[in-house]
Amino acid sequence: MPSLRPLLLAVLALAPLPALAESPLKVVTTFTVIADMARNVAGEGVEVVSVTKPGAEIHGYEPTPRDIVGASDADLVLRNGLGLERWFEQFLANLGDVPSATLSDGVEPISITGGDYDGRPNPHAWMSVDNALIYVDNIARALSGIDPENAATYAANAAAYKDRLRAALDPLKAQITALPQDRRWLVTCEGAFSYLARDLGLKELYLWPINADQQGTPRQVRAVIDGVRAHAIPAVFCESTVPSDPAEQVARETGAAFGGVLYVDSLSTPDGPVPTYLDLLRVTTETIVRGLTAGN
Structure with missing residues (x-):
């Protein structure tokens, strides 16, 4: 009986290669609060990871080499801004050419009075639900910028999440x-x-x-x-x-x-x-x- 090996090799050569599974988008955030906001806007198809872990103090955090490696494949990095993450610029520089967005853009900050920080913006703007709505819009805009095909999904998720935030405020x-x-x-x-x-x-x-x-x-x-x-x-x-x-x-x-x-x-x-x-x-x-x- 003739060998089947040459025929098998020929068939395999003609067969299309199986499509590689496409990796989900990866969003890295500077702390857990905005990671939760991002998950609500992004939905299940996006991986969201926070650099700082639950219970961490954010202001003076020092990113570790593991943090940098874990964020090296990010498609988008989200930060609060207003001087909250003093470590962010160097962290982002270590990642290379990764898009980033500042979620407090558009917020009217409260100024700190007294002490060494007099006149600087209070960075904890997410503690106002009205400001959180701005954060959510900025997240949806940033996600749509790197993934325009799913912009409508991000907009719908953002609208639904904003409704839940508004409903939480009155009680x-x-x-x-x-x-x-x-x-x-x-x-x-x-x-x-x-x-x-x-x-x-x-x-x-x-x-x-x-x-x-x-x-x-x-x-x-x-x-x-x-x-x-x-x-x-x-x-x-x-x-x-x-x-x-x-x-x-x-x-x-x-x-x-x-x-x-x-x-x-x-x-x-x-x-x-x-x-x-x-x-x-x-x-x-x-x-x-x-x-x-x-x-x-």
Whole structure:
């Protein structure tokens, strides 16, 4: 019997090669909050990865070689801007020619008052739902720029997500409106909640404006102690990514309660209290209300 090998080789040579599976788009974000926003806009067909992990402090983060390698195949990089990620420019330069977008473009920033950061924009703009809507539009625009064939999908996802964000705001405002006027104060470690305080009608005190090398100095703590006493503020809070010791000191010396942990710069792990941005807004606001109404 003649060998089948030459015939088999001939058939294989004529057969079309199987199509290689096309890799999904990969979007890299600087922190977990905007990663969640991007997933809602991008949908399931896009891989979204955050450089910083749940619980990380963003301002002074130092990207590792692993971070750079993990982002080296990105199709798009998303950052907050407004001076939040001091490490971003060098990080992006290490990636080479990768498109990037700044999600705070179009936001009207609140200026920081006092200290070394006086006059600079407060970078935590996503803590206002109105600003978050701008972030979502910027994400959809950036995705459409690198993947115009799916622009309609990104636009539809963005519209649906914006509707969910708008619907979340009114119940949060209602919780604050129910508080007596003299209790509508928000005292925190970092001044990261200015946008949320403005939207919810809260007056604000904080120990330091931006997470920096020195936090909770005697002068900072004394100024907030004086403010808490002067206004009989019932509770103080601290965000999840820094030690709460200075806020707890304020509570001890004024008789105010330590109202608990607020979330701003980072989501939790999926099984934690704030796995999504909407959860972050809800849990943070409910913690504020619970702290300010305790003992009534």
